[in-house]
Amino acid sequence: MGSPMWAVLKNFWHKLGSPKWFYQMSSRWLPWLSAITLGLLVWGLVWGLAYAPMDAKQGNSYRIIFLHVPASFLAMVGYYVMAIAGIVGLVWRMKMAMWVLRAAAPLGAVLTFISLFSGAIWGKPTWGTWWVWDARITSMLILLFLYLGVMALQNAFENEDSGNRASAVLTIVGMINIPIIYKSVEWWNTLHQGATIKFTEAPSMHMDMFKPLLLMIVTFYLLYALVLIMNLRCEILRHERRSQWVRELALNGKLL
Amino acid sequence: MHPARKQRLQIVLFVMVFAAVAIGLLVFALRENLNLFFPPADIVAGKAPADQQIRVGGYVVKNSVHRSSEDLTVTFRLTDGQAEVAVRYKGILPDLFTEGEAAIAKGRLNDDRILEAVEVLAKHDENYTPPEVSDTAIKPHDY
Numbered sequence: 001m002g003s004p005m006w007a008v009l010k011n012f013w014h015k016l017g018s019p020k021w022f023y024q025m026s027s028r029w030l031p032w033l034s035a036i037t038l039g040l041l042v043w044g045l046v047w048g049l050a051y052a053p054m055d056a057k058q059g060n061s062y063r064i065i066f067l068h069v070p071a072s073f074l075a076m077v078g079y080y081v082m083a084i085a086g087i088v089g090l091v092w093r094m095k096m097a098m099w100v101l102r103a104a105a106p107l108g109a110v111l112t113f114i115s116l117f118s119g120a121i122w123g124k125p126t127w128g129t130w131w132v133w134d135a136r137i138t139s140m141l142i143l144l145f146l147y148l149g150v151m152a153l154q155n156a157f158e159n160e161d162s163g164n165r166a167s168a169v170l171t172i173v174g175m176i177n178i179p180i181i182y183k184s185v186e187w188w189n190t191l192h193q194g195a196t197i198k199f200t201e202a203p204s205m206h207m208d209m210f211k212p213l214l215l216m217i218v219t220f221y222l223l224y225a226l227v228l229i230m231n232l233r234c235e236i237l238r239h240e241r242r243s244q245w246v247r248e249l250a251l252n253g254k255l256l
Numbered sequence: 257m258h259p260a261r262k263q264r265l266q267i268v269l270f271v272m273v274f275a276a277v278a279i280g281l282l283v284f285a286l287r288e289n290l291n292l293f294f295p296p297a298d299i300v301a302g303k304a305p306a307d308q309q310i311r312v313g314g315y316v317v318k319n320s321v322h323r324s325s326e327d328l329t330v331t332f333r334l335t336d337g338q339a340e341v342a343v344r345y346k347g348i349l350p351d352l353f354t355e356g357e358a359a360i361a362k363g364r365l366n367d368d369r370i371l372e373a374v375e376v377l378a379k380h381d382e383n384y385t386p387p388e389v390s391d392t393a394i395k396p397h398d399y
Contacts, residue, residue, distance in 0.1 A: 053387070055385065056385050056386060056387040057352060065384075087265075087268055091264045091265045125350075126351075127350060127352075127379065127380065128349070128350030128378055129377055132377070133292075135292070169271065172268060172275070188287070188292070189293050191292055191360060191379055193381055196384065206386055208386060209384050
């Protein structure tokens, strides 16, 4: 494949593997990305929490959906991000990919925790219980343990590379849990309701509520990217702290 | 692709497929046990264990909810469209428990085939509507 498009992609791929290039480029992206994410976050939260109509049956308690659904969504998407990074790291031995894995694990764990915690807060007034061992909630708890397990494995070895490789294998094995979480409400009888947003049908939600929800999901994608880049920059600095370019940036006061 | 990378990619793919098949078989073997509740049809057909605590889930039959005038005892029937199970519960029901909506009751079946519930949960559906349009929008099941 010798087309120019392919060459551009290949070039970008190789650059992405360079910590120095990524650090310098992300310094330029970060102010913009932060400003856009913060703006959308304020917009989405105010829209969802204050202006969206209340639900006929649940009243105002349904508004936790504007946090719960985006967090759950990105907790699962983030696992795929981690798994892809793990595969690239294992097969191509790309150190940046392993650092992405290290940057993504705590972020995914926090999102999964937000999902479980907000779900419990919503469950009490809606279902009448904080917690029930149904297929959806239990598989989500397994996701949290997978994230924590990946984080533990990364630091369980004297040699960081061994830890990275072991955690990448665990990530890949655990990937099967994501379709199980997603499909659990269809495959089994659960207390958790079915999906409101489906890829093939119109959402079973009034448009005045769906639009702010969609905005919050987009915002969480950006928030995920933002925090992932920031975590990755920390990983880069930690590993490259002795290199010439980091010293130069530090001496010139341009580390941020 | 470099032969060493190709081999590593093959190993990674093998691990993925192997893990997916293993966990898939595990989940398949556990499929009945992973259900949170029995539908009333299974209770009537005798598929649910009679001498232990079970959960029954279904829609609360219209006009089946009767509250005792003396204490907190409430009786109602759950249906899945095929069969009905009577439930007796002493306690406070969740706010969203309503006739025509789904609920899950946990307890034991007594000799009269009535579920003596120790816990009743409301199951919310996936529909969200503002109050002013809820009359015209998707209605709960008319059982």
